[in-house]
Amino acid sequence: EPEVTQTPSHQVTQMGQEVILRCVPISNHLYFYWYRQILGQKVEFLVSFYNNEISEKSEIFDDQFSVERPDGSNFTLKIRSTKLEDSAMYFCASSGTDTYNEQFFGPGTRLTVL
Amino acid sequence: QKEVEQDPGPLSVPEGAIVSLNCTYSNSAFQYFMWYRQYSRKGPELLMYTYSSGNKEDGRFTAQVDKSSKYISLFIRDSQPSDSATYLCAKAPGNTPLVFGKGTRLSVIA
Numbered sequence: 001e002p003e004v005t006q007t008p009s010h011q012v013t014q015m016g017q018e019v020i021l022r023c024v025p026i027s028n029h030l031y032f033y034w035y036r037q038i039l040g041q042k043v044e045f046l047v048s049f050y051n052n053e054i055s056e057k058s059e060i061f062d063d064q065f066s067v068e069r070p071d072g073s074n075f076t077l078k079i080r081s082t083k084l085e086d087s088a089m090y091f092c093a094s095s096g097t098d099t100y101n102e103q104f105f106g107p108g109t110r111l112t113v114l
Numbered sequence: 115q116k117e118v119e120q121d122p123g124p125l126s127v128p129e130g131a132i133v134s135l136n137c138t139y140s141n142s143a144f145q146y147f148m149w150y151r152q153y154s155r156k157g158p159e160l161l162m163y164t165y166s167s168g169n170k171e172d173g174r175f176t177a178q179v180d181k182s183s184k185y186i187s188l189f190i191r192d193s194q195p196s197d198s199a200t201y202l203c204a205k206a207p208g209n210t211p212l213v214f215g216k217g218t219r220l221s222v223i224a
Contacts, residue, residue: 004157033211043158043202045211056211091157102148103212105157 002026004106006092012112016081021109023075023092032075033093033103034067036060043091049075082113117141120203120215129224133190137203137215140184147179149188150202152217158202162188193222 005024013019025032034046047057047067054067066078075094079086089110093103120137127133135149146165150158162177164170170177176189190197200217 006157035212042216043204043212043214045213048211058211089155102160102163104160105150107157108155110155 004092004094004104006090006106006109008109009107010110010112012114013082015084015113019079019082019111021077021079021090021092021111023077023106024073025075025092025094026096026104027073029094029096029104031055031095031103032067032069033095034077035091035093035105036088037091037108038088046077046090079111082111084113087111087113117213118203118205118215120218122216122218124219124221126221126223127193129193129195129222131193131222133188133193133197133220133222135188135190135201135203135218135220137186138184139186139205141205142184146206147177147186148204148206148212149175149177150204150214152200152202154200161201193220195222195224198222 004026007022011019032049035043036046037043045058047061048055049067064080068076089108091108092106095103118139148163149161151161152158162172162175164177164179167179167181174191178187198221200219202217203215204212206212
């Protein structure tokens with residue numbers, strides 16, 4: 001069964017460093033998303049991506065964040081200068097059509113900023 | 115005003131019990147409703163989705179939507195210890211980002 005994959009599973013970084021989180025969405029899907037979940041809190045939307053551009057972003061997704069689909073399979077989230085409060089689980093999701101919003105999530109990357 | 119509200123629990127039930135999990139929402143623009151299951155430190159796993167009022171059944175799981183009262187429910191029959199997880203309800207107005215509730219933590223005791 002096709003699934004969304006994410007690497008790395010855990011990333012530890014120093015405050016101020018850049019990190020890139022990687023995702024491989026389900027191969028025939030068209031819409032891609034990043035969400036995050038701070039420990040003990042709810043899953044929050046960051047950004048959605050369609051047709052090689054950002055279609056929507058939340059207030060959390062400020063200038064420190066960027067997304068890219070560098071090739072036909074990968075979808076990346078970059079945080080330019082990490083802050084302590086960026087520590088969270090980051091989930092990539094993808095969905096296939098614009099008929100309904102059945103989104104499938106990856107296992108997540110746990111980002112720890114020291 | 116919170117868009118999606120969900121009792122965080124924890125909810126503890128004996129094995130074999132029927133579990134009822136509930137969500138309310140405030141934005142009438144929501145059209146699509148989903149239930150996700152999330153094990154500790156894992157990604158949300160889609161259980162069920164629906165875009166209309168009424169019931170939808172899949173094995174031991176039944177999702178119920180009442181758009182007139184903005185209320186959605188998930189019923190789990192013959193609950194098992196492996197059902198112990200956090201259950202997230204989510205809504206979306208069309209093909210837009212999901213809005214999640216905080217999740218209800220369920221423990222099924224053997």
